[in-house]
Amino acid sequence: MTGMLLQIRNLSIGLPFGGDRKLAVEDVSIGVGDNELLCVVGESGSGKSVLSHSIMGLLPNVLTRRSGDILFGEEDVTAMSERELRRLRGAEIGMVFQEPMSTLNPLMRIGDQIDESIRFHRQLAKSKRRDMVLEVLESVGFPEPERMLRRYPKELSGGQRQRVMIAMALVLRPRLLIADEPTTALDVTTQAQILDLIRKVQREMQMAVMFVTHDFGVVAEIADRVAVMRHGILVEQGTAAEVLNRPKHGYTRQLLDSVPKGTPVAPAAVGKGEPVLEARDIKKVYRGSGSWRKMGDVVASDDVSFTLHRGETISIVGESGSGKSTLGRILMHLLQPDSGSVTLGKDTLSALKGSDLRRARRRIQMVFQDPFSSLNPRCRIGTQMMRNLKASGIPGLEAKRTTDKWLERVGLDASAANRFPQEFSGGQRQRIAIARALCLDPEVVVADEPVSALDVTIQRRILDLLEDLKKEMNLSLIFITHDLAIAAEISDTIIVMKSGRIVETGASRHVFENPHSAYTKTLIESSLHAGFGHTEQSYLS
Structure with a gap:
């Protein structure tokens, strides 16, 4: 996997005793190149979120790395101390989580939450930090970023909160963005806007993106390459065109066949019956x-x-x-x-x-x-x-x-x-x-x-x-x-x-x-x- 910004090599992560299997992730090797958008696809329990969290060093204590390496550039993430990982998170690798309300602080204004990340990683004057916050809010589609600075998460819609999460991840212009199911429960119109936004900022910032999802509709919209996981095992990977149009694994075909195609049924009971x-x-x-x-x-x-x-x-x-x-x-x-x-x-x-x-x-x-x-x-x-x-x-x-x-x-x-x-x-x-x-x-x-x-x-x-x-x-x-x-x-x-x-x-x-x-x-x-x-x-x- 030469020329990759992120390289995961033979990674295995163990589950606690008594689980439905021994490993959450089993001998997975995968990479993400510069300016590439990789979609990692699979159902709940496939190990895709565990994989993405391991890159950030955010695994809970009950999950342990059994073998394998994670390389970001020339650095081995698995060998880093917690202090070194904090330097990496946000500045070099940004992450967007599935549920923004569980990640955003309900007691802090939006502007302060984005500013907090800048203060941790950069020694800048308050006015400069404020300009950076306004710039990133505008870049993710807020027409009046000044007003957004003063609002609390509870005052925003689901789509707006997700945009704020993306802004927080992008404000320091990281080289890699990890998005863990960021559109799962959103309306289809809001989902389309978020996907367009991620694709847009990825191209503008020349950034690598790992997008975790269970939805092949999302994959068809944004992916350059696709990796399909099942029960912790990487069962298939390739370009989006190869995986979507010529899937090799039966599980991949099953996922594709399950996507609603929007074919209307012939009405059986319209205006009939009591x-x-x-x-x-x-x-x-x-x-x-x-x-x-x-x-x-x-x-x-x-x-x-x-x-x-x-x-x-x-x-x-x-x-x-x-x-x-x-x-x-x-x-x-x-x-x-x-x-x-x-x-x-x-x-x-x-x-x-x-x-x-x-x-x-x-x-x-x-x-x-x-x-x-x-x-x-x-x-x-x-x-x-x-x-x-x-x-x-x-x-x-x-x-x-x-x-x-x-x-x-x-x-x-x-x-x-x-x-x-x-x-x-x-x-x-x-x-x-x-x-x-x-x-x-x-x-x-x-x-x-x-x-x-x-x-x-x-x-x-x-x-x-x-x-x-x-x-x-x-x-x-x-x-x-x-x-x-x-x-x-x-x-x-x-x-x-x-x-x-x-x-x-x-x-x-x-x-x-x-x-x-x-x-x-x-x-x-x-x-x-x-x-x-x-x-x-x-x-x-």
Whole structure:
């Protein structure tokens, strides 16, 4: 691997005793050249993040290097002291982490956080440091960097926080940038902007980039070369064109086949069957108060109306802040609208109280985006599901049988009932969340971004599971997502929301192939951008 800025040679990193395998990374050799963008691809548990963190010397104590070297230029990173590594981090190697809110200090202004890195590595006057902060904020796309200096992380959107993280990594113009899943849970339009930004600054700064991702849509957009990892082993590497168009390994082909292509389904239940849920003139405004008063009122739902029929899937699509999740909570009667009504069958939910409301709740269930935060970490899975069943009037023995049956129906063993949420992978937890919702035999399921943070192969399995159960039980499904490519593949009807309003609605094929709203067209272009579009023969043009 001559001519490489970064060289990883025969690296093996051990897992603690009792893990599902002995090594997190096994005998991996890979390099990144000057001005090259390498994408490291794989599912959760493939070892790609462990690999990237080892370069920065950021591995937790429970992970140990068993063998191999990491060379940055002529320096051996694995032989460096902690003091030498601190000199390297930020100045020579910058890193962008997956979740900016866990990295940014919520109590510090944005300007101060970026300035902190400069003060640590450079002996410069305050005015010079300030100029550097303003320059880097402008370079990552903030039109008013002066205003951004004074803002706190909580006042920014997800995309803006990620831009700040990129600015912090770039302010000292490092020779290598490591980006660990920086676009995973972002809207498709925001993701496209972040990818364009990383590619732009990489070219302008002549910088090497290692981009860690599970999404081949991202790879197709930005990669020069690709390395594919599975279970800690490097199974394939080559140029982007070679790996995307002529994959050699079966696992690579599996990842490619799992990417949503945005092919609309033929509508099966649009306007057919009896209405099971109706939303009429739903309006919800979040009023600014306290320190948030200056932000003004936020209209989350503005006269939203639609009807869901028996066996129909309606996807509610929009970016963060469009009001789609607020609408989902209103449909579940978890949030009260300022005006309007939700009717489930013949029952108006807002008019129900006590036992009548509890009976109605059995008929409409919700699957949340993050099952780990919606499952009690101190309570076994079986206990959580049985409590829901008992609260709905199902006796103990029957509740136990129902729990075991549903765990098996979503592809888990009945013994999973005795385990805690943290003992499962992300995809398994989402299956548990689905089982918990469906074990009550509901008529309607509201799924709020249930696959947005999952690997593409797990995402595909969850979507297929939902579709199979929907057909088997004649369910009606509200599917909330920011990704039109996913919505197109599972929906009979699509509703597109922006700033609390419905800007477009219609049959999936019609909306996807003949959109009327400019906003819908932008979402479609971004989704296809991230998912390779409709092509079946080649992933790169």
